Amino acid sequence: MDTPRILVVDDEEDIAELVRYNLTAEGYHVSCTGSGEDAIRLIRSEPFDMVVLDIMLPGMSGIKVAETLRSDPKFLNIPIIMLTAKSEEPDIVSGLDLADDYVTKPFSPKILGARISAVLRRKNEPSEKDILFRGDISIDPGRRRVEVCREPVELSFTEFQILAMLCRRPGWVFTRSQIVDAVRGDNYPVTERSVDVQIVGLRKKLGLSCGHYIETVRNVGYRFKENT
Numbered sequence: 344m345d346t347p348r349i350l351v352v353d354d355e356e357d358i359a360e361l362v363r364y365n366l367t368a369e370g371y372h373v374s375c376t377g378s379g380e381d382a383i384r385l386i387r388s389e390p391f392d393m394v395v396l397d398i399m400l401p402g403m404s405g406i407k408v409a410e411t412l413r414s415d416p417k418f419l420n421i422p423i424i425m426l427t428a429k430s431e432e433p434d435i436v437s438g439l440d441l442a443d444d445y446v447t448k449p450f451s452p453k454i455l456g457a458r459i460s461a462v463l464r465r466k467n468e469p470s471e472k473d474i475l476f477r478g479d480i481s482i483d484p485g486r487r488r489v490e491v492c493r494e495p496v497e498l499s500f501t502e503f504q505i506l507a508m509l510c511r512r513p514g515w516v517f518t519r520s521q522i523v524d525a526v527r528g529d530n531y532p533v534t535e536r537s538v539d540v541q542i543v544g545l546r547k548k549l550g551l552s553c554g555h556y557i558e559t560v561r562n563v564g565y566r567f568k569e570n571t
Contacts, residue, residue, distance in 0.1 A: 347372065347392040347393065347463060348371070348372045348373075348389070348390060348391045348392050348393075349366055349374070349391065349393045349394070349395060349459070350373075350374050350375075350376070350382060350385060350386065350391045350393070350394045350395070351363060351374070351375045351376075351395045352378075352379065352382040352396045352397055352408065353375070353395075353396075353397040353400075353426060354377035354378070354397065355397070356377065358397075358426075358448070359375045359377065360375075361452060362395060362455065363375050365453075365455075365456060366455075366456065366459070369456050371459075374389075374391075377400070378400065378401070378402065378403070379400045379402060379404060379405065379407060380402060382394070382396070382408055383403070383412075386418060386421070391421060392421075392422070392466075393421065393422045393423070393459060393462065394412070394421060394422070394423045394424070395426060395455070395459070396408060396423055396424065396425055396426065397425075397426045397427065398426070399427065399428065405425065405426075405427075406441065409423055409425070409441035409442060410441065413441055413499070413500060419487075419500075420466075422443040422444075422462045422463065422466055423441065423442040423443055424442060424444045424445070424446060424455070424459060424462060425441070425442040425444070425445045426447075426450070427446075427447060440501050440502075440541070441500070443462045443465075443500070444458045444461075444462055446458060475511065477567065478556060478571035479492045479552055479553055480510070480549065480553050480571075487503055489503065491550060491552065491553050492552060497548070498545070498548060499544070501526060501541050502545045504526040505522060505526060505542070506545055508522065509557060509565065509566065509567035510567050512567070513566070513567045513568065513569045513570075513571065514566060514569035515566055516563055516564055516565070517564050518563060518564040519538040519539075519564050519565075521564065522538055522565070523538065542557060542559075542565060555568070556571050
């Protein structure tokens with residue numbers, strides 16, 4: 344198996360070096376940069392298996408870097424772990440939408456290493472090949488493609504993960520914590536509102552014909568409507 348290649352993007356040299364040292368010790372090949380613009384250039388010129396990305400960067404922010412990657416089909420599926428010293432809810436919501444995991448500074452290098460290992464493991468697990476059909480919705484997990492009434496619908500990374508999870512078990516009620524654990528992994532920092540924001544966006548994109556398939560179970564969580 345090839346050694347996973349990780350790009351660390353953080354303008355704080357001491358943090359970048361700490362991360363590089365520990366990840367190298369764990370057997371990863373690590374490159375570092377403190378610039379969002381340079382990160383995009385490197386990703387376009389070299390193959391990386393993951394990006395560890397600080398939100399607060401000079402010039403091009405980490406959020407903008409992530410948005411650039413998620414908007415390019417070539418790099419859409421590169422896993423991203425966000426690093427940030429911020430803990431305000433809007434930042435968590437942004438991270439949920441763009442990243443595969445989220446670590447708040449200060450952090451333990453061992454925790455970061457465990458998060459990286461978990462994300463890479465999920466990435467390399469065989470995806471379900473069969474297309475899911477639920478009412479007028481079709482979901483192709485292998486190609487990460489969603490259609491409503493045979494028309495393609497563009498979903499964010501998180502929206503796709505949530506929809507696929509709910510559709511696999513129609514009628515089953517998932518709590519907000521279960522949704523985050525399944526999509527992002529254990530101990531993901533999340534608030535009820537950040538999950539609710541994803542659901543609101545998902546319903547809107549599914550439209551009037553299918554948005555109501557995702558039902559709110561008061562004081563519990565969400566489920567996909569049975570018998571659709």
